[in-house]
Amino acid sequence: MASIAQEVAKELRSSIWGGEVLLPGDPAFEQACKTWAMPTVSTVPAVVVRPRGTMDVQAAIKAARAHGLQVAVKGGGHSATA
Numbered sequence: 001m002a003s004i005a006q007e008v009a010k011e012l013r014s015s016i017w018g019g020e021v022l023l024p025g026d027p028a029f030e031q032a033c034k035t036w037a038m039p040t041v042s043t044v045p046a047v048v049v050r051p052r053g054t055m056d057v058q059a060a061i062k063a064a065r066a067h068g069l070q071v072a073v074k075g076g077g078h079s080a081t082a
Contacts, residue, residue: 008047016055019052
């Protein structure tokens with residue numbers, strides 16, 4: 001049986017346009033999760049979405065809501081989680 005993360009990733013891979021959807025074990029996943037605050041961050045995301053545009057962001061938020069997942073935004077390095 002597929003995990004929630006795998007279900008969400010499958011759904012997102014079919015609904016986003018040009019962005020990336022990463023799961024633990026994917027080659028780019030670890031790098032996508034790195035932050036300057038990594039020693040103080042103890043959580044690892046279930047799914048990472050690298051959107052290419054507004055439609056990708058909307059798809060990611062919609063999928064997270066539908067599956068009861070929390071959303072965190074990694075920005076340009078100006079916050080404790082960036």
